Amino acid sequence: MALYLLVLGVCVVVIGSVLVILMTASTPRYRTEPKDLLALFDKALESRVGETEWNALIGYPIRHDEYLDGVRRRAAHLMDQHGRRWQIARGKPLLNTTGQQELKALRDHLAAHTALRRS
Template sequence: MNLPLFLLVLAVCLLIFGSVLAVLMLSGTPRYRTEPEHLLSLFDRVLDDSLSEDEWNMIAHYPIRHDDYLDGVRRRANRLMDEHGRFARVGRGRSILDEEGATELKALREHLQAHTRLRAQRADHENSDRMR
């Protein structure tokens, strides 16, 4: 007498669990991909003293595996911060970086921006060549 109801509930449960399992298996792992714009923004915020230590650690300590050049820039920025930066200085009304560190970070930022611009120009040039 209750067998049809039991089978209906079992079928609905199996359908729901199977659907959830299929969605979980087919969906990819979320990935954070650091782009040059992220590093440029990070450097700007360091130079403006509007960055928290947690925000720095979240971006600057995350390895960039898809681009060796960007990872080198990230590692250089970490060395600069280790040598010349102190987040505790902001609480005393001073800059995160000392003068030498700020100068080096500005140079690193300008270099990254020029490299990014050059890479974009090359990509545009290649795309226009393909269109011909």
């Protein structure tokens, strides 16, 4: 009987501890910052970005900064108009030539806006 109570007590303590930890833990938050978009655009211009990485950042709305969300939506629009998803596996650029030029302009605009905001 003592062994039964010992096992029951240990189980209650372990399960109770897990429940307390789960109830007090907060949900992780991810905030897309300008440096994240700039790094993604640089990788896309150098043809080093995969479709999954692109979709992970561009497909997720940015609710804390309306300007960044506008840049994200413009990049998504560029992918819809000029994207070449089927070419990525062959090591080709993510966007066609026109799309790459527009992405470079968008990247430069975001970099200038970020520099202006910091100063």
